[in-house]
Amino acid sequence: MPNETFFNLPLEKQKRILEAAKKEFSQNPLKDASIANIVKEAEISRGSFYQYFTGVDDLYLYYFHSLGKDSHKQFLFSLKQHQGDLFATFEEFFSRWLLEIFQGDNVLFYKNLFISMDYHGMHRFFFFSDRKKEEELQPSSWHNHKKMQKEKKEMLETVDRTKLEVKSEQELHLLFQLLLHIAFSTIADGYHNHFDNGVYDIQKIKEEFYLKMCWLKKGAEKNKEVKE
Structure with a gap:
């Protein structure tokens, strides 16, 4: 900051x-x-x-954060609209974000960001991966850090955990990071794999994201019937 x-x-x-x-x-x-x-x-x-x-x-x-300064509020609003359903909220938010990334005012910035992004760089942009100690922060950053912590807390409290296999707040943090990783990596893959006739196939990118979310929700392994 x-x-x-x-x-x-x-x-x-x-x-x-x-x-x-x-x-x-x-x-x-x-x-x-x-x-x-x-x-x-x-x-x-x-x-x-x-x-x-x-x-x-x-x-x-x-x-980067200035571009999405209201995204946390929008995500929380959507989460409340979906009665705390984390997966439904991520799917809706991802669809809106795709349009901003590929058709908004900052398409060239996002293109450079995602095409050059590696695994470690990706996590620097995650809302749920900021673990910097408060004593290490500048006064202005401390204010923003406390604001982000408050927003994180409200998000975590709004999630309906009865729909999830999570046993603690730490596990819920990990799930948020996993979902963010899926979103970021799917967009990055889209830049590399879904460019045709001068345009990016947003629908294909969206479909791949939904497929990954489906695997995460339901599992990718088929249930085998036990034969007697």
Whole structure:
């Protein structure tokens, strides 16, 4: 997360920096992103950049989360609409997210994100994988950390656990991470495997996600009748 100095900037300057980030990250994957390009586009000094962010990775992660700043509220609303059914909520949320990723205003950013993403990089973006100790956080990050913890707690409390084979909150955390991994990896696979005639087959990506969810819910192994 940005340092407190960033949040003390005028909103217009914050927006300019994020627009510069969007341009750079839409043109290049994170590993090739240039701080020099960002500071030039944002009209700030390199020294100022490091007053706001620890590095380009920090800005990248913050930009990603800024795109989905209301997603947690939307997910919680959907979860309540589905009476706590976690799988139904994930399926509905995934369908909406696909449209944002492949048809929204940040298609180039998402394309670079998912095409270059590896396993370890993927988990940096997971809402349920932030285990950083509170004493390690900057004051501004601490506020956002506490807000996220509150949102996580409300989500976990809203899930109808009677429909799930989970025995503890830790197991429910693991299930959330598994579902997020399925969602992220399915999208990444879609970029590599479902591009035809200049377009991505969103329906095919969606079908593969639903199939994986079905396997997770019901099992992929056929039930064999016991013969006497």
